Amino acid sequence: MNKSWNAPKAKVQLRLSVQRLRILQQKKEAQAKASRRDIASLLERGKIETARVKVETIINEDIHVELLELLELYSELLLARFGLLDQNTREPDPGISEGVCSIIHAAPRTELKELHVLRDILMHKYGREFSVAVMENRDGCVSDRVVRKLGNATPSSDLVDAYLSEIAKAYGVEWAPPPAYVESTASDEAPDGTSEASAVGGEEKEPTSNSDGPAATLKLPTIPPAESDGKEKKPTEESKPKSGLNPPKKTSPSPPDAPEEDEFDVLAKRFAALKKR
Numbered sequence: 001m002n003k004s005w006n007a008p009k010a011k012v013q014l015r016l017s018v019q020r021l022r023i024l025q026q027k028k029e030a031q032a033k034a035s036r037r038d039i040a041s042l043l044e045r046g047k048i049e050t051a052r053v054k055v056e057t058i059i060n061e062d063i064h065v066e067l068l069e070l071l072e073l074y075s076e077l078l079l080a081r082f083g084l085l086d087q088n089t090r091e092p093d094p095g096i097s098e099g100v101c102s103i104i105h106a107a108p109r110t111e112l113k114e115l116h117v118l119r120d121i122l123m124h125k126y127g128r129e130f131s132v133a134v135m136e137n138r139d140g141c142v143s144d145r146v147v148r149k150l151g152n153a154t155p156s157s158d159l160v161d162a163y164l165s166e167i168a169k170a171y172g173v174e175w176a177p178p179p180a181y182v183e184s185t186a187s188d189e190a191p192d193g194t195s196e197a198s199a200v201g202g203e204e205k206e207p208t209s210n211s212d213g214p215a216a217t218l219k220l221p222t223i224p225p226a227e228s229d230g231k232e233k234k235p236t237e238e239s240k241p242k243s244g245l246n247p248p249k250k251t252s253p254s255p256p257d258a259p260e261e262d263e264f265d266v267l268a269k270r271f272a273a274l275k276k277r
Helices: 007-044 048-080 094-109 113-126 128-135 144-149 157-170 179-187 196-201 264-275
Strands: none
Touching: 007 048, 007 113, 007 157, 048 094, 048 113, 048 144, 048 157, 094 113, 094 128, 094 144, 113 128
């Protein structure tokens, strides 16, 4: 066993990482909610270009939140299979290899100190040679989904329009993409014959390693309800939609508490749900 390996410390750090990842996701979701409200106001005032720039930021933040969710699930997986992590081996067991490699590779792209400490623990356990190979993603050892979330591709116009449409609809703002964007949506077809817009608004396909980037597989968010803080602008009788200004209540549940050890079925279901995005 590596002399620097401390099993109790590693288990504590895994639990801390799960908690902090969950808190950070909630914080970013709250910030995105406020940003969406601002974008709805910009659309209402006709400042479309400013709204489009702000939406690109929201899209990139949504991609980052999905990365944090993946890292949280990998941390939970290592906790559930801690017996495999505690083995005296030079490389991780296949049952935890994807989680170990993904955390080592992606942790530097997050602002969580707890995750950085966990990464250092894993790197010391498996050695410098293994760690360098993981950081360079040799042999594709890092999850393809994690690699895509780390990409810096600029969101397409179709995806930006789709986000703007969802935000306008949720906040009762009358807005539609200009004709130029609509024509572009109809003419820009993917290699398989389907338009990019259909990939965004229609049935989502399982992402592959040949994806054009993280934005191409990003799931459109369910817009949460606007908080009744007394500052929301009331709609006039002419512009007020039938359903009112406030969007429908968010139906997705809050992140569950960390599962007990050996709850493999729970983790498997959550990984399956993520793969549908």
